[in-house]
Amino acid sequence: MRLFSVVAIVILFGFLFVGILHLHPVGEALGNSEVLQGRPEQGIDINGVSTMDDYFLRNGQIETKSNNIVASVVFDYRGFDTLGEATVLFIVVSSISMLFFTFLKSKSIVSAGVPPAGQFPKIESRVISFGSFIMYIMILSFGVYLVVHGHISPGGGFQGGSVMASATALLLISFLITRHMQRTRKIFSFFESMGLTIFIGLGFAGITISFLYNFLAHTSSGFGRIIAFGPNQGYLISAGILPLLSLAVGIEVFFGLSLIVVTLFHASGVKDTNSLR
């Protein structure tokens, strides 16, 4: 068995090594790299566009009205993948809730160092409780900033949502919300599926043309404001449905990750007397 594994590793290593040798050198990606040269101000320009990425770089800003081309790829051109990715997160949250359901409900749980659910621990230090509350507000607002500005600067629903979920983890380790564990989980679960329903609802809103069609970007005011091609200072209300999708994903990721953190924290904080034996 061990010999077989070694042989398999060597074969795979050889495969990859040969593959890497035949690849293009690092730093010389496909397509041509100039973005602005000879670019008309409006309208789709496909002169000299030889790959998918060239098209995104040259026309993404005009077509989706988003300054962040990565965001326009994530939410517009490949929005269906993002829906699938959000679904993966949703599935994992449901799985974790399902798997730990009987574990957390069982009566035989005893405390193991960490305060058990249902008892509000006595917070030793005012500094910890007040400090973590301040930090909580700050982390949360930074996360909201990342979510809301996803289409004009680095960030977006996933990144901002995970930043916000880390605030939940801070609350947990400073023992601020161990009291209403069950109810907290229910609320989180509700908002998580609400975020995803908003996402897929926005997808269905454009179904007269196609699913996940960026219908707001084709108006010329509000979210569809016309943006000249090239660098600008960034407009918060722009990019069609991308900010809304980003917001929906942000809600989903925040509540989903918080639910995972809360459930696993709760599960590791209790130790049962092993009902099997």
Next chain:
Amino acid sequence: MSAIVLYVTFILLLTIGIIALLFKRNLIKIVLAFNILDSGINLFFISLGYRENAMAPIFTLAPLDSVITMVLPTPQALILTNIVIGFATTALMLGVSVLTYRNNNTLDTRKLRGVEEYD
């Protein structure tokens, strides 16, 4: 030329991950090995879209030159997806390892293997 270090790191990460996957016996360590492997693949995918002296594909406050060189956006978008998927996989695997430990009092694959129990 120094950018070749990206590919080398990818191969190293992948090899470390696979060796750990095959030879480690602890469920938690296997999860860590999978994470190493996954980050190797993420690094490889990102480095496919890398261009020398290029900037991130974001137009907000970009330099007002006549020509801007940008890295490819698609690998970044896809790796964002893969990071989330990797996170989700890790969370689920850790969750079931907690339950496995609770039910069997061990995380060692050798002790978990070959237990015959009909139910």
Next chain:
Amino acid sequence: MIKHVPIVLVAIPLLAAFMIPMIGMINRTARTVIGAIALVIILAASYYIAGDVLNHGRIFYYMVGSSNPEIVTEHGLTFPIRIGLKIDSFSLFFIIMTTTLVFIFYLFSIQYIEENERKNYFTVLFISMVAGMMGLLVANDLFTFFVFLEILSISSAALVAFRTERKHPPYAGYKYMFISAVATSFFLLGIAFLYAQYGSFNIDYLKEAVRGTLLDKIAIVLLIIPLAMKSGVVPMHMWIPDTYSEAPAPISAMVKLGSLICLYGLFRISFSFGLSHAHVSYPLGVLFIVFGILSMFIGVTQALVQKDVKRLMAFHAVSQVGYMLLGMGVGLTVVRAGDASFALFGKVAMIGGLLHVVNNALYKGLLFLTSGVLVRHFKTRNLDAMHGLAHYDVFTTVVFMIAALAISGIPPFNGFVSKIIIYESVFQYNPVLTLIAIFVSILTLASFMKVFYSAFLGMPSNKRPMEQPVLIKCSMIVLAFFIVVIGIYPHGILKALIEPAVNALVNF
């Protein structure tokens, strides 16, 4: 509205899955009904487009988010920029099979899984699994394929570990998740190698672009091996017995269906990228045949020695995959070797292989469902501890007989049809392969005789079995009905579904 069918097949189950946690908090019946409605909608949609695709050869393209979703390349470009979905007769064959079977399994699971708050999550994961399957079947984009493969495997892994109060299911779920995670990681690596050269993920575009260089071959191997791993082909089958035996019965059937859908991906990718170059397609075909023979033989010999009824059926699942790979592999080796031999037996072998896919999904599903009934009655999976069910429960006995005779290839049932097609066509390619296949079939019959003898015959047990609930009975009757109908009148499905599917596959 008909042009939106490809996206509806994926989006409706997703929508239902997202809404179920909210609705389940309010009303439990509403939750079950919403799941059923979603499954009925995709069932109706798949039959709705069947006439167009199968009779008129229409191919549905759908570019998600495009202003004109039926145009593959926008703005006069030569390559697609958005995610493409595609339904042709090959994928429609699998879609019809999947939508029908998941509905039956859902009916079974409504009354099989006990009703409590966890069933919310069970329903969510079940519907997500269906969404993953549909996404795999309609995707024309490698990365979308990867994402939905993850959806399928994560929800399956969680459901495999559903019985958390028992000792082994969490570990079985861990094992399945681990295998899937590693497999999909390497699948992504294969995608990366193709993207690095051609800058696209669209399968149709890549099919034209692939030149059969060394890098392409590495990429194809990296794409194919993970899918073979997920469909349980023999060198990579170590996850199968644990997964199938620890999961609840409807989930075993669903995971089996999921592995058949990974087989769909395997065929699709190998035929797309292999056919245009004979030096790629021939080794691939030989690889399929070797995998097939190994799976058939090792699967059935392992099954013979099992004493655990679900492990036994799991090993038979491995062995049955071998038949499909054998048929398709023979087709793939000769498809470019010259039109004469292909017309003579290659196409017939592929027809046999595909017919075996649907047959196997039917009787394997029925076997897993009956094994669930057995385990629930005897409270054990050990065959030695079971006896005498036939004295009381005639219904389960008859249903099990039908499935067991079908899997062993006994004439009036559907297994016989596909097996005889495979035997005859493979015989003209290489008689030894046919001999091995017949031998495996005999061993299959022997091991199911063992199950029948120990579980159904013998002393009647003291406890009278409880009457099966109506939905469980209905779902099993429908499956048995399909088995008998395909066995007696195979021309219908052959003409209507399989031949268009094979034609689409050859012209990939």
